Amino acid sequence: MWSEGKKLRRAAALLARGKLRIPSRDGSDPEPEAEVNAAAAFFGLSPEGRLEVEEEFALWPECVENFNLWLQVQTQWRVGVNGKEGLDYGSVVAYMKDVLLVPKKKRKELFDGLRAMEAAYLDELEQAAQ
Template identity: 40%
Template structure:
């Protein structure tokens, strides 16, 4: 049972954020809260997770043609579509930054170099 201020480790949002590597702790130990204005963008962000372009070094970014096709099906007004797309791009950039930091930490650890703490 979870108290009023205790996150539910089975919460889908917390699990999704952890699966993207955006949490240092396992799902359930931290909770992310969204501003109401960002809920639609976050929902669409979840919907485009199959649209990652992946190269030899890992994911390089989203396939924007696929993102646009997804957004075509979302019944968004023109201004809302722009806002949602900007939100998706912000999530994409943050995810790529976290993944790059994780790769750097893994490479440093594998080479025996000290691994700096996360700020």
């Protein structure tokens, strides 16, 4: 789980920075360069040179279930005066139990991965605010 946790934390940090592109299932997504060129063309601009992508990130298959859960519980943030403070754990557990019907033994593993992502996401938001 340690290396999976690192991968999940990295995914959450990239999401917090807005630097994680999630492709569609059918692979019909335009490449980032095509997206930038289309956006620039809309304004009558033509970018010079090639788009530099900071890094490529791939999620391991064993992390996909956790990542999908993360995406599904994004409405469960507790929000304070300074923004997101943490996930509402009671709601997350209820969602896993009652909606996703995750077996009790599997819930702890998913919850641990979710908490790793939450910590990385909040750390990234805090760094961005400074």
